[in-house]
Amino acid sequence: MAAAVFNQSIGASQSLGHFNTSGLHQEFGKGSVRLISKAFEVDVGLSKRGCSNSSQRNLSIIRASTSQTSLIDIVSSPSHNKSNDSLKKSGEAALILIRHGESLWNEKNLFTGCVDVPLTKKGVEEAIEAGKRISNIPIDMIYTSALIRAQMTAMLAMTQHRRKKVPVIMHNESEQATAWSQIFSEDTKKQSIPVVADWRLNERMYGELQGLNKQETADRYGKEQVHEWRRSYDVPPPNGESLEMCAQRAVAYFKDQIEPQLLAGKNVMIAAHGNSLRSIIMYLDKLTSQEVISLELSTGIPMLYISKEGKFIRRGSPAGPAEAGVYAYTKKLALYRQKLDEMVH
Numbered sequence: 001m002a003a004a005v006f007n008q009s010i011g012a013s014q015s016l017g018h019f020n021t022s023g024l025h026q027e028f029g030k031g032s033v034r035l036i037s038k039a040f041e042v043d044v045g046l047s048k049r050g051c052s053n054s055s056q057r058n059l060s061i062i063r064a065s066t067s068q069t070s071l072i073d074i075v076s077s078p079s080h081n082k083s084n085d086s087l088k089k090s091g092e093a094a095l096i097l098i099r100h101g102e103s104l105w106n107e108k109n110l111f112t113g114c115v116d117v118p119l120t121k122k123g124v125e126e127a128i129e130a131g132k133r134i135s136n137i138p139i140d141m142i143y144t145s146a147l148i149r150a151q152m153t154a155m156l157a158m159t160q161h162r163r164k165k166v167p168v169i170m171h172n173e174s175e176q177a178t179a180w181s182q183i184f185s186e187d188t189k190k191q192s193i194p195v196v197a198d199w200r201l202n203e204r205m206y207g208e209l210q211g212l213n214k215q216e217t218a219d220r221y222g223k224e225q226v227h228e229w230r231r232s233y234d235v236p237p238p239n240g241e242s243l244e245m246c247a248q249r250a251v252a253y254f255k256d257q258i259e260p261q262l263l264a265g266k267n268v269m270i271a272a273h274g275n276s277l278r279s280i281i282m283y284l285d286k287l288t289s290q291e292v293i294s295l296e297l298s299t300g301i302p303m304l305y306i307s308k309e310g311k312f313i314r315r316g317s318p319a320g321p322a323e324a325g326v327y328a329y330t331k332k333l334a335l336y337r338q339k340l341d342e343m344v345h
């Protein structure tokens with residue numbers, strides 16, 4: 001049931017430019033976005049932008065060169081910015097999920113799984129369009145899979161973000177990689193967004209179906225069998241991962257690495273894949289193994305959740321950057337957007 005509703009909301013967002021506005025009145029009452037007190041600060045990085053003088057800058061350089069802080073430490077540090085502390089206490093954060101844009105093997109209708117193929121031109125455009133839709137939503141951390149189609153999607157989407165922070169891929173695969181990718185300015189770190197790429201967010205491993213044409217496979221093994229391999233919870237494709245197996249690593253990664261960030265008030269975007277995201281959505285929406293069968297995700301459509309006090313509230317898909325409703329879901333989102341507007345005007 002829940003899965004079917006979710007399908008509808010994704011479908012609606014594509015065809016009609018709609019999104020779920022059910023939270024609007026609960027959180028705010030009608031039309032109150034503009035009435036919120038300006039004293040309520042969001043993303044202090046915004047108000048600090050461009051305000052550092054040279055002595056502050058010199059200090060930052062000294063601190064950076066004598067300390068071991070990484071970009072992730074800066075973003076995760078509770079003392080990183082004071083006004084954000086009060087927001088963190090509210091335990092509220094935005095979570096954006098986005099399936100990568102169309103890949104060259106989506107276009108050819110081939111099972112892809114963990115084969116690392118890039119986006120098509122249409123996929124690039126979808127990622128840019130997705131970026132426009134979320135361009136007013138705060139993002140402090142980005143998680144992607146280890147696969148280029150998810151990483152391209154995240155990076156292309158970020159080219160549209162109004163905050164203009166720079167996404168920076170973290171390289172912790174070896175001590176040398178960590179040392180060689182250090183940033184030696186605290187100010188520059190604050191204007192950066194760490195991007196963590198991890199294989200546990202990869203597409204499900206499709207086993208011996210990888211590289212096969214989906215239609216030809218259905219013709220050969222039967223539509224039902226192929227549907228079971230593609231959408232069932234616990235039936236793995238030959239020598240591949242079932243959704244359940246994919247969930248064991250993707251949801252575990254979400255719980256271990258991403259949820260603590262959200263609980264600390266960090267706004268997170270995850271760019272990943274049809275099935276790794278289905279498994280995460282199953283966890284967020286508490287779907288049953290029956291309900292998840294009908295959950296389909298379109299390429300390049302961002303989905304917004306609000307994480308609040310350990311709960312996840314699905315807010316559908318933002319239809320466009322100028323849509324008022326989505327920013328009124330929480331004070332934090334409304335004020336973040338207001339700040340961005342003030343920066344521009």
Ligand SMILES: O=C(O)[C@@H](CO)OP(=O)(O)O
Binds near residue numbers: 274
């Ligand atoms: O081929 C794949 O890796 C996936 C996603 O494109 O396919 P399906 O939708 O069949 O799970």
